[in-house]
Amino acid sequence: MNWIKEMPVIRCLVLLLIACFGFLDRIQAVTLEVKVGNSTCIKAELSALLSITYTTSNSTSNVSISLPDSTSVDAGSSSCGTDGRPPWLVAVFGSGHALGLSFSTNGSFYNVTDLTLQYNLSDTLLFPEANGSGVVTVMSTSVGIWAPINTTYRCASPTTIRAGGAAVTFSEMRLEAYMPGNDLSPAESVCAADQTTTAAPPTSASTTVRTTTAAPGPTPPGTPQTGTFSVRNGSGDVCLLAKMGLQLNVSYVSQSQNKTVQELFNMNPNLTAPSGSCGSSTATLVITQQATTLSFTFSMNLTTSQYHLSGINLLANWSDMSAPFSASNSSLDYLPSKLGHSYMCNTEQTLLVVPDFSINTFRLQVQPFGVTAGQFSAAEECQLDQDQMLIPIIVGAALAGLVLIVLIAYLIGRKRSHAGYQTI
Known part of the structure; x- marks a missing residue:
């Protein structure tokens, strides 16, 4: 019968053990x-x-x-x-x-x-x-x-x-x-x-509905200014070098309009502060401008000595944003080149990061590995640049062919006209 009296004590010990394991x-x-x-x-x-x-x-x-x-x-x-x-x-x-x-x-x-x-x-x-x-x-x-x-x-x-x-x-x-x-x-x-959103209070039947004329959309910012960005290693030598114009294309919820808007934002190289790090297989370039932080991650395949842009991350807190904007993608495959060369693309190209964020680049040249004496190595041009060069060559060749055809037709016509005269 003693064990019956001890039941409350045993129960307390079991509960105490459960609480201890739960805490651990x-x-x-x-x-x-x-x-x-x-x-x-x-x-x-x-x-x-x-x-x-x-x-x-x-x-x-x-x-x-x-x-x-x-x-x-x-x-x-x-x-x-x-x-x-x-x-x-x-x-x-x-x-x-x-x-x-x-x-x-x-x-x-x-x-x-x-x-x-x-x-x-x-x-x-x-x-x-x-x-x-x-x-x-x-x-x-x-x-x-x-x-x-x-x-x-x-x-x-x-x-x-x-x-x-x-x-x-x-x-x-x-x-x-x-x-x-x-x-x-x-x-x-x-x-x-952690931020919770609350629904706007319902509009009562007596609320006056005002009709207003929508303000015109923002003026496109135009082509961004080209900036040069570099990262130095522990010895003070430039280990990553980039030259480009950057335009951010971001979709976010506007605080003033209470809806999703799309905005083009040009990075101003005169207002930016570059930083980053260099390694044997990974290099990072971080560009900050006031409430905007943009980072690029480059990866090197040590077996093939090929590198590419593998990750982009954006943090932005612009004045009209209802909440800070954050977007990242670490499985990208852009700007490919090989060790000892830089990647160049003067033509505008778009790098899609996530559905609501992409980057337009202009006059781009980048080398995240193997920089010597702080200078770009020989460049591998992108396909867009090659296509742009091919178009005037084709047009020029077509014009030259047309001129040649007209000249041949003229010479043939002239020869026939001389053959029509008889000597008296």
């Missing part, structure tokens, strides 16, 4: 700070779930890891950007694993330019039967985290960023870079996923 199953929240002396320049409060696919001897396996409470900032790798490097937040955890975020700013906004994940396949507890060992590094340049300066970025909703064979899902995130103080700013920039 939750994604842990961590606080990370990058400091210079006693001053904080980057601070993040977030939860992150890492999903990684790796190969085993027989097939592939998936593992999910949440950032543990023991996650800490790697002071040696992290930076406030005061030593010539971009600001970096590098969090380390477990046996050789790391998650890094790099930042840039145009003076008005800051954004996460790259997310880097390193995971150690030699950690047999997390990666049992892994077909390999050592540290694997994957990176994404399509992050979509940005906010005005002196403002905290906040996003409670899960946000997934894919990099290689891995994915990082952030939630309950509050983050700020280029901080003026040691704590997160009270002013917040809320991500689009």
Whole structure:
């Protein structure tokens, strides 16, 4: 009969165990700070779930890891950007694993330019039967985290960023870079996923309906100005070189018109600030202009020594937008060329990124790999330029043929007219 008396105690213990396991199953929240002396320049409060696919001897396996409470900032790798490097937040955890975020700013906004994940396949507890060992590094340049300066970025909703064979899902995130103080700013920039839209109140029957004449559409901006953009490596040498005129074609919800509008926006090279990075197989060019950040990612096939534009990312917060605009595509195949050559296309061409965002390029020449002495190498011309050159050649040949036919007909006619006269 004693066990009957102990039932409430046993029930409480079971409930306590369930609660403990439930707590352990939750994604842990961590606080990370990058400091210079006693001053904080980057601070993040977030939860992150890492999903990684790796190969085993027989097939592939998936593992999910949440950032543990023991996650800490790697002071040696992290930076406030005061030593010539971009600001970096590098969090380390477990046996050789790391998650890094790099930042840039145009003076008005800051954004996460790259997310880097390193995971150690030699950690047999997390990666049992892994077909390999050592540290694997994957990176994404399509992050979509940005906010005005002196403002905290906040996003409670899960946000997934894919990099290689891995994915990082952030939630309950509050983050700020280029901080003026040691704590997160009270002013917040809320991500689009957290913003809720409310329907406009219904119009009552007594409401007066006014007829107005629609204002004329905006004047097209014309051909954009050509700018030259470059990225330098750690030695100060130019490693990526681009010359082009850029025109953004964006469809967004207008705050003033309460409908989707399409706008052409010319990038002004005199108002832009280029940045980026260079690697053996990946190079990135980031162009910022006030409330617009445009990034290009180029990929190199080390086997064939061929490169192409593989990714484009746009972040924009124009004055009439009902919400910040974000678009990215990391599976593109534009501007192909081979190592040791630049890609050139003077003719206007359109690069479709997503259905509501494309880029018109003008007088473009780009070389993301193998730049020597800060100059473009021999150019491979695009098919559009070749077609444009072929048209005048064909027209010229046709005109020359026509002139030749007329001349031959004239000579034949003249000869026949002379043959018609007889000598007296």
